[in-house]
Amino acid sequence: MSTPQRRTRSFAAWLLLMLCAIAVTGCAGAPVQEMSNARQAVRAAEKAGAVTLAPALMAEARQALRDAESHLRQGEYRTARDAAELARSKAVEARRVAEAAGKPSSP
Numbered sequence: 001m002s003t004p005q006r007r008t009r010s011f012a013a014w015l016l017l018m019l020c021a022i023a024v025t026g027c028a029g030a031p032v033q034e035m036s037n038a039r040q041a042v043r044a045a046e047k048a049g050a051v052t053l054a055p056a057l058m059a060e061a062r063q064a065l066r067d068a069e070s071h072l073r074q075g076e077y078r079t080a081r082d083a084a085e086l087a088r089s090k091a092v093e094a095r096r097v098a099e100a101a102g103k104p105s106s107p
Helices: 003-027 032-047 055-073 077-102
Strands: none
Touching: 032 055, 032 077, 055 077
């Protein structure tokens, strides 16, 4: 194999390695958006009355959010992201329950 071909292959291998490193780094970053989404969902559920109308779901949402914050502080970003998504999901469900319970039934 000639020298230019070796250089081309070496460059291609290096480029592939860099792209993989960038992709992995991007996935492992702090879950800033997920944390924000979870906090907003919990606040919205609280405003909808879910604390009294869906207390079990709200407790789960709040605990998942606390878990996410703890994992975030420890640098466990993937686990923090999963917990934040669970918190958001539980909060959205609690809000739906609260809103449904708060609406008068139609005759």
